[in-house]
Amino acid sequence: MAPASSSSSTPVLQTGTQSWRPTKIMNVHDLSKDDDFLSHLLVEKLGTGTVPLVVHKMDSSSKLPKTDANDLMRIVRRLVVTKGPLHQVVRSAVDELLTFPAVRYYLRSYTQKQINAFATHASRYFELYSPSGVIEIAHTSRYSHHTGKSELCVLATRPLAPGTVITELKGSMANLTDEEDKALKRAGMVDSDIRRDFSVIHSKSMKKNHLFLGPARFVNHDCDNNVELFREGRYITFRVLRPIAVGEEITAHYGDGYFGKRNRHCLCETCEKNGRGGYAPTPQDDNVSSSSDSDSDSDTSSSSDADSDVEEKPEVNLNERRTRRGVYAINASKDEESDESENEDDNTVPLAGAKDIPTDPELEGSVDIDASSDLTSLPTDEPNSPPRSVSSALTPLSERGSSSSLTPLSSLSTGSVTRSSSRKSTPFQSIITTRHQSRQVTLQTSREGSSLSASVTPLRRSTRASSSLGSSSKVTSTKGKEKAVVTPASTPASLRRSEKEKEDVSVKKEEVEARVLRARPSGSDRTETAKEGPPKKESPRGPDGKLLPVCATCGNVLPVIVVDHKVVWGLGPESKKGKKHKQDCPRCIRHFAIYQQPWPVRTPAPGSVISWTPRDLTPADNASKSSKKVLKYLKRQAQAEEATTLKKRQREETDDSPRPSKKMKVSEKIVIKVKPNTPTNPSQRRGVVDDQPVKRKRGRPRLSSPRIRSKVQVEPEVVIKIEEESVEASFKRNFSQPRATNGRFGRKDKPQRRSSDIVASMLTKSPKSPKNGSGKRADDHSRGTWTSPRRKRGNDEDIEEIEDDRRTKISRTESDDPDTPKPHQKVMPRRTSGFKGGSLLSNPNPLRFALHAWAGPVVLDESSSEDDSSAPDTPEDVLSPAPEILTVEDDELSASALLPAPPSLHAPLIYKPSPFAFSKRRWVALSGLPERLASARKQAPKDERQDDDDDDVDSCEGDKTEASDAQSKTASYSSRWTAKSFQGENDVS
């Protein structure tokens, strides 16, 4: 049975989601919708301040609930720093995401199955951020000047060896029903918000198209692709075909007809290099060297299949379809085909078992055109060449890649290819160019005259940077036309290719812009590079010969990013800053915000310390701060490590030293330091420290010295240890050293007393400590023989008091320990459901988890970060009068509306969330009880639910049951989706 949506006579993927009603099972629409929401949350919102990674939505008109980017960043940060099996860490992240009010709102009408699918899909996005991950999503400027919009791409952050399966680059699939397929085609033909140009792949065996979404959808096409689509269990991922260098773009082959016949409108780097596709001198010429095409096609594993498919289907009627995002060919005849009846279960997401995806590698990327595609050939895992796990294929990062998606435009020319600029713009129309290009565009908009754009032969070469490979450029001016002549430097790779391809500069007609090209990244043969030695690094220059500002971290030319016709980055203050100071590109800023490491490093070196505060987690904040931080970070880190080592060495030396004076000196310092500066930040108490190097200063250390604070914060145990030394020293002092010595130390320990004080003290004879109850000291005083209090007391007392002091000090130190219960902290109210609690990371405690999760009223956060203003509106923007609309002012209502109408089993949890009950539910699920819970839930009498609902706020009656159901399902989803989603994935990850 087909899903309800697919049986509808109206297009399933119609504009907007308001009219959509959830069906029992997930379908293409659910996947599209979920992907829109999740990519918004976990890609877009984690952009860099005002530079969002704009994701093209399947349905750009749909309203997405607002979320706070800081909360999202916190989840990702936690994922990054948490140690443990990836699937567990990711599961925790998904758990937390599902507690977000916006997510609950989004899921309010979802069935359990839909929630599970959503959670699984979310895990795909979270996996991107794994510290062991090897890819990142970034901006690319390659297609922007043609499509008129921001485009994203996938970059390698580690060198990847051939055969590596990029496990975190996953895609979920859903079958496209005939109606959906047709709806997409219709959408592609009209100026609609629904776009066809997503990953639509075709199953040869099933003769069906599938929609393919998730992080994998950001993989762009290159005629000389470096990865192939690969089926791994129930999802789609990619396998590396040739070495990929850091910073190189991951590219797949969509098929020979994806961008028009023989991809004549393709804008990939290979086409640019070879002057083909969209870079051909006469791109409209369909007869563009077929031999050339076959050159590039020969690199792809499935090209022969694809070609044969083309030949086998001469009847394919290729009609060019121009969309905002490119030009596609459509097969009109295919529209009329009727497929087999759709199995309803097959439509479940993700990749619901073998039914969804043919076991044989017959999936094909196609846009309802000729079936030639690499995506057609989804090779199953060959027995003889099992996919290597990513980790096994990784080599240490020995070099920093510099090429990135933020490369300057290869051309601003629209070329002779008709672009889709006339199309209606999307909410996020954007163009990414270099600053120079942007200026040029501004300057030349008034110029009607023709200019030349450089068609450059980009270097498909390595990293240690494109800049280091030294493309040089000359600008000549001929009859008012600017030409950019780019001479790429020879590289091992380019030399290797030089036999087949000429890497001369080709100057293209038309348009705007002289420009400088940086070498594009590509998999470098590290061995070859090593033989030839590091290439000389040349700073990239503009056409005017002036140095272009480059990112201080990755070395790429700083881009100019335009979103929705507004320069959001590159020509503002940061550009001025960039001239005098070092500046990072948005990609590196974003990376630092997530990993607190300079790009592309994700995990700190062993022993290194990091410094971050919750404020650092704000991408927007980091936009202005992180660049400096990145610059300083390495220096500081090195200094801090050095200082720590030095300190340790000194401490060891001190320990070995027999001289008590040294010990006492240390003791004094530490004791003094501990008292006034108890760190308040839990992260500091835990050893996440200020990375200021500790320098020794002469003289008595100041109490307020930040260095001292950091020292104490870093190593509280040292305090204790040294206090013990102090006791030991005191003991020695009392028992084995002359009084005179004691006096000397005593004077250091205690403030000097003037004789007048002494006299006063003698006169008052007031006991100074409870110990004096024995009268001993009083006796001493009465005899008028005042000495230092220590001297006056017996040894036993002396030791006892020191011990007391020590206990006090230790307990004071211990009280700083984050594990020490602090009731006032436990009940700290929180506005959002995100929890901190670093201890949870290392020692998951259900109760603690629950306390965090339920510590405060759950509300919709309307104080989203600034970038929300440009983000999609929330449903409440549209449906504000509706009772389910939750506002910050109405916390109680929000909470109750979001919380589930419980089955009887969990009734108390619903309106008075019990941390313990929550934790029980949360963790019991993991131990296999969820089935029981689920069955109990099913059996829960409906009227009982109703009773619960009646107690709730009247105003949310209409929707609370639905929302409550969603919450209930959300809370108990984990057992199901994790069991399902990770069943196959564990093998890989």
Ligand SMILES: C[S@@+](CC[C@H](N)C(=O)[O-])C[C@H]1O[C@@H](n2cnc3c(N)ncnc32)[C@H](O)[C@@H]1O
């Ligand atoms: C599956 S998406 C890839 C990710 C896409 N860049 C994005 O930001 O969503 C496919 C779209 O990327 C663009 N694209 C990818 N490779 C391309 C190529 N070689 N030439 C032209 N456009 C390309 C086209 O707009 C295409 O519709």
